[in-house]
Amino acid sequence: MEPVGDRQSALVTHVVGARPNFPKVAPVVRNLPRCGIRQKLVHTGQHYDDALSESFFRDLDLPRPDVNLGVGSGTHAQQTAALLTAIEAEVRSTRPALLVVYGDINSTLAAALVASKLGIPLAHVEAGLRSFDRSMPEEINRVVTDRLSDLLFTTSPEAAENLSREGITEGKVHFVGNPMIDTLLKHRDMFDPQSALKKFGVEGEYAVATLHRPANVDDPESAAGLVTALQKASDLIPVVLPLHPRGRASLSAQGLTELGNVTVIDPLGYIDFLSMVSGARAVITDSGGVQEETTMLGIPCLTMRTNTERPVTITTGTNRLVAPSNLAEVLNGVISGQFESPSQQPPLWDGNAGERISAVISDWIQRP
Ligand code: UD1
Ligand code: UDP
Numbered sequence: 044m045e046p047v048g049d050r051q052s053a054l055v056t057h058v059v060g061a062r063p064n065f066p067k068v069a070p071v072v073r074n075l076p077r078c079g080i081r082q083k084l085v086h087t088g089q090h091y092d093d094a095l096s097e098s099f100f101r102d103l104d105l106p107r108p109d110v111n112l113g114v115g116s117g118t119h120a121q122q123t124a125a126l127l128t129a130i131e132a133e134v135r136s137t138r139p140a141l142l143v144v145y146g147d148i149n150s151t152l153a154a155a156l157v158a159s160k161l162g163i164p165l166a167h168v169e170a171g172l173r174s175f176d177r178s179m180p181e182e183i184n185r186v187v188t189d190r191l192s193d194l195l196f197t198t199s200p201e202a203a204e205n206l207s208r209e210g211i212t213e214g215k216v217h218f219v220g221n222p223m224i225d226t227l228l229k230h231r232d233m234f235d236p237q238s239a240l241k242k243f244g245v246e247g248e249y250a251v252a253t254l255h256r257p258a259n260v261d262d263p264e265s266a267a268g269l270v271t272a273l274q275k276a277s278d279l280i281p282v283v284l285p286l287h288p289r290g291r292a293s294l295s296a297q298g299l300t301e302l303g304n305v306t307v308i309d310p311l312g313y314i315d316f317l318s319m320v321s322g323a324r325a326v327i328t329d330s331g332g333v334q335e336e337t338t339m340l341g342i343p344c345l346t347m348r349t350n351t352e353r354p355v356t357i358t359t360g361t362n363r364l365v366a367p368s369n370l371a372e373v374l375n376g377v378i379s380g381q382f383e384s385p386s387q388q389p390p391l392w393d394g395n396a397g398e399r400i401s402a403v404i405s406d407w408i409q410r411p
Pocket of ligand 1: 061062063089090091092095116117122147148149150180181255287288289
């Protein structure tokens with residue numbers, strides 16, 4: 044698809060909607076105006092609680108969204124349908140030269156579909172990640188979004204291989220590094236484990252946990268298995284768990300909130316969360332982004348999943364896939380020092396991804 048409009052008049056619209064999008068969009072929004080490009084930030088409203096949305100705009104010093112579509116929650120079909128309708132109305136009236144989407148959430152998929160149907164060029168930041176597990180809603184979102192994209196920005200070398208296997212040509216693919224890591228490096232000096240710990244009354248060594256993947260928390264049996272695993276883990280070390288709203292009801296029903304050595308708190312803002320993580324002995328998680336952040340911070344990450352779309356965090360990082368049945372054993376190993384920090388970081392995780400993405404967009408917009 045050919046770019047439309049000249050550089051001066053070109054409008055680039057970013058579509059974001061949920062917690063993991065915000066640290067990814069921040070460095071692009073910061074760098075793009077330096078290339079003389081007009082931009083618009085559209086928030087779909089997929090996430091709407093202060094802790095999952097507004098607090099990131101404050102912590103990351105992100106400009107307020109130009110528009111919030113207020114789409115909210117629902118089943119996949121309900122939410123995607125509402126996203127399609129709202130994004131189409133927004134984009135039809137402004138006709139951006141390029142729509143930029145982030146990650147793998149339903150807002151990403153819906154924006155990609157709308158752009159394609161309206162003939163608006165599409166860029167995908169964090170393209171090419173694959174868990175090869177289509178039972179994950181995010182995997183479907185990734186595959187479809189990449190298929191429809193004109194510019195694909197990748198965060199790690201294996202992403203280009205995944206895309207090439209799917210017939211997505213190299214000319215569209217740009218290995219730019221990881222914008223989420225740009226955000227982490229930019230704010231690293233603000234991470235303060237001691238003050239975060241004081242806020243939540245935790246003393247001494249601790250582990251941080253986050254859980255929200257549907258495969259883990261939606262099914263009562265899986266949720267029960269996780270609660271048992273956390274109970275055993277917390278016999279070894281106190282666990283602080285900022286709990287995503289998705290898991291709250293099901294994990295609580297299995298007794299999570301009654302575990303003596305697990306402190307369940309509300310989701311944290313970005314700076315508080317990364318402060319907690321940077322002082323932790325280990326992190327237990329099923330998050331995508333947290334696997335990357337712990338790799339960068341050198342904190343052992345025990346990922347409660349059978350796969351990861353981010354294998355570079357295992358090969359060149361601190362990540363390890365763990366089952367509920369062996370969480371305590373692996374954690375015990377980590378606590379007793381059986382953990383080797385990798386000697387190098389994943390390539391191009393250097394804080395300059397936003398700049399590279401902006402440069403590619405700028406060149407692309409100027410192409411005759
Ligand atoms: C979404 C993304 C997931 C991402 C996660 C990050 C999809 C398919 N999933 O999952 O990839 O890892 O965000 O956090 O897009 N809720 C609230 N307050 C809110 C938002 C949601 O209470 O501000 C509750 C609602 O009950 C809602 C549920 O959380 O039904 C799930 O929200 P939803 O956005 O559909 O998916 P997430 O599980 O958050
Ligand atoms: N995060 C946060 N507070 C929390 C949990 C997570 O600020 O309580 C941040 C963290 O930086 C993480 C990002 O939100 O990388 C995305 O989180 P999430 O796990 O929700 O999404 P995923 O990466 O799994 O899609």
